[in-house]
Amino acid sequence: MTAYAKLTTLDQPGEIACEFNPSTVKVTKSATWHTHPSRHSKAHPRPQFVGTGPQSLTANLLFNAFDRNGRPAATPVPVAVQQLLDWTKPTQISQEAGNSTPPKVMFSWGSLIMIGFLSHVEVDYLLFGDDGVPLRATATVAIQSIPQPTPGTNPTSGGISGRRSAQATQGDSLASIAQREYGDAGLWRAIAIANDIDDPGRVPPGTRLLLPPRAQAVALSAVGGDPR
Structure with missing residues (x-):
């Protein structure tokens, strides 16, 4: 099955599925080194x-709603483009808190996962319908990584290193436990x-729950899967 x-x-509802996988993905990282001049060093x-x-x-992502043999696009071209543009804006929750931060997004393709924020979006519309609605577009997106907190290390017996556990209290839900x-x-x-x-x-009080490391929890919540 093709992935x-x-x-x-990751901090608000939203997903864009790519019907056509990108032909290339570029990953970059910079390092700064300083060399002190030394007059007498040989x-x-x-x-x-x-x-x-x-x-x-x-x-580079391709969105296409033209010549699909009657099959609708997973995400209409205008909707996909507008979603990308909206993700470059601060989240409403952060604005209300007076600390504007961008939405956290995750690019996932097989084992390639990048969590960060959209630092650049550039769209080229390639084809329009008779009514002017875009039918095909390419979008160049750049994601800058956000450092993930280092997970705690308190593995349960027989578990995977880095996992912790938590006990549910009266009135707890999985959402409240995740927040805590x-x-x-x-x-x-x-x-x-x-x-x-x-x-x-709802989770019965006293239930002992396994907590995956945070980075793994982010990936699981977004794409699903078996954590074991």
Whole structure:
């Protein structure tokens, strides 16, 4: 079965599925080194490490609603383009809190996963219908990585290193536990997958729940899968 690339927001609902996988994906990361001149040194002075820049990913995405033999596009071209443009704006929650931050997005394609924010979106409309509605477009997107918190290390017996556990209290839901443990209620799905829970609305008090590391929880909540 072919795996298709997708863009998903992690702190608000939203997903764009790519019907045509990008032909190339560029990943870059910079490092800064400084070399101090030495007048009397016979050998070239050794560079001193200063720091690294954020990792970034660039991909060209194709959106097409033309000549599909009657099959509708997974995401209409105007909708997909507008979604990308909207993801370059601060989230409403962060604006209301007075601390404007961009939506966190995840680009996933097989084992290639990048979590960050959209730093650049450039769209070329290639084809229009008789009514002026775009039928085909390419979008060049650049994602700059956001550092992920280092997960705790308190593995349960027989579990995977880095996993923790939490005990549900009266009135807890998976969302409230995710908010308390990860600082993000949207990661409840990862807890449900890790513990084979079908009804995430309420959890019996005293239930001991396995908590995947945060980076893994982000990936699981966005794309689903078996954490084991």
